[in-house]
Amino acid sequence: MSFYNDDYSKRRPGTFFIVVIALISAIIGGLIAVGIVVPxxxxxxxxxxxxxxxxxxxxxxxxxxxxxxxxxxxxxxxxxxxxxxxxxxxxxxxxxxxxxxxxxxxxxxxxxxxxxxxxxxxxxxxxxxxxxxxxxxxxxxxxxxxxxxxxxxxxxxxxxxxxxxxxxxxxxxxxxxxxxxxxxxxxxxxxxxxxxxxxxxxxxxxxxxxxxxxxxxxxxxxxxxxxxxxxxxxxxxxxxxxxxxxxxxxxxxxxxxxxxxxxxxxxxxxxxxxxxxxxxSHPGLYVSIDSRYTEEGAAQQGWPAGAYVAKVALGGPADKAGIKAGDVITKIDDTTIKNALDLTRGLIKYKPGDSVKITYYRDGQTKEAAVTLAELKQ
The missing domain is CATH 2.40.10.120 (Thrombin, subunit H)
Incomplete structure (x- = not known):
């Protein structure tokens, strides 16, 4: 489907790679940032x-x-x-x-x-x-x-x-x-x-x-x-x-x-x-997610569906909690995550300073980490 802005310009679904997590939805190919919003x-x-x-x-x-x-x-x-x-x-x-x-x-x-x-x-x-x-x-x-x-x-x-x-x-x-x-x-x-x-x-x-x-x-x-x-x-x-x-x-x-x-x-x-x-302000994990990681592709490798962590910002919330590049985030608290967009939307009910339980997959094992979300302004 094609979606346009309803003003003078065409919607700009873009693909870009950033370190911080942002509430951004242009996740077509490449790396995107993932963000959260207040309740x-x-x-x-x-x-x-x-x-x-x-x-x-x-x-x-x-x-x-x-x-x-x-x-x-x-x-x-x-x-x-x-x-x-x-x-x-x-x-x-x-x-x-x-x-x-x-x-x-x-x-x-x-x-x-x-x-x-x-x-x-x-x-x-x-x-x-x-x-x-x-x-x-x-x-x-x-x-x-x-x-x-x-x-x-x-x-x-x-x-x-x-x-x-x-x-x-x-x-x-x-x-x-x-x-x-x-x-x-x-x-x-x-x-x-x-x-x-x-x-x-x-x-x-x-x-x-x-x-x-x-x-x-x-x-x-x-x-x-x-x-x-x-x-x-x-x-x-x-x-x-x-x-x-x-x-x-x-x-x-x-x-x-x-x-x-x-x-x-x-x-x-x-x-x-x-x-x-x-x-x-938006809470953030300070990771970048590779949206090319799909549920179908993961299944072929015997991996779970989730959000594939491509990069973790040094000193950010995810880094402090031990999450690394290559991990696959599968849950936020009790919310199942199947892709990058799920991660963005799964975090929407939280606010900066909240602590969430992140479930992730690494080297054939499922692990958990408590993460305190940081604030993003822009």
């Missing part, structure tokens, strides 16, 4: 947690609405919180002069009306020298980058003019059911088609894409039309609550109605970290 938390107030949704928010939607058109009610309620985002970058100009030009656009949605925070995809704002946000009331205003996280494809930007802003309400993406109706709102094709509304259902849950950022999550699949420019926009349930962040679609010939969204419940912890610290 899911809701946007609730606590002494050490950012509070989202301050200021005015979108009204709840009455499912038994008077018009008889639920999608119309959802659009009316949530539309004011959806924005367009234009990405301006340095380009060559006439007569040898250079300047800023709009190279692409995407979508976003306001999560904090009081402070002007807006959530979008990292691939929408990546490389920008200037960001311009278009609001539902036709205002255009420059935005500053609060922080971005390529490992989860999430970014937060901020606008200073917070007059008459409306923030979205969050729903519980874990409670979504297959077949449940949803609405996608965004700017396909840019400002000309701003706040376009498409409707569909949750086609499936727990989908996995091997593309950077999105592989960090069990994605929501939907048949609501998602087009270039929809990236970063909200996927909304019939209660007017955001349940996902539209991020990718399948563009392979012969396939239609296969869009994918990051579950909002999984995204919230990273959004809060980005606002609080300017980045999202």
């Amino acid at each position: 899911n938390i809701q946007a609730k107030n606590s002494s050490n947690q950012v509070v989202l949704g301050q200021g005015s928010t979108t009204p709840p939607v009455n499912v038994t609405n008077p018009t008889g058109f639920p999608v119309a009610e959802v659009s009316k309620a949530v539309g004011p919180a959806v924005v367009g985002i234009a990405n301006f970058q340095q380009t060559g100009g006439y007569f040898g002069k250079s300047g800023l030009s709009e190279v692409g656009s995407g979508s976003g949605f306001i999560i904090d009306a009081k402070n002007g925070y807006i959530v979008t995809n990292n691939h929408v704002i990546e490389g920008a020298k200037k960001l311009v946000v278009s609001l539902a009331d036709s205002r255009n205003t420059e935005a500053s980058l609060v922080g971005a996280d390529p490992r989860t494809d999430l970014a937060v930007i901020k606008i200073s003019n917070t007059d008459n802003l409306t923030a979205v309400q969050f729903g519980d993406s874990e409670a979504l059911q297959v077949g449940e109706p949803v609405v996608a709102i965004g700017n396909p094709g840019g400002q000309e088609f701003a706040r376009s509304v498409t409707a569909g259902v949750v086609s499936a849950k727990n989908r996995v894409l091997e593309i950077q950022g999105e592989s960090s999550f069990n994605l929501i699949q939907t048949d609501a039309a998602i087009n270039p420019g929809n990236s970063g926009g909200p996927l909304v349930n019939y209660h007017g609550q955001v349940v996902g962040i539209n991020s990718a679609k399948n563009t392979e010939a012969g396939f239609e109605g296969m869009g994918f969204a990051i579950p909002i419940t999984d995204a919230v912890p990273f959004i809060q970290q980005i606002i609080a610290k300017g980045y999202a």
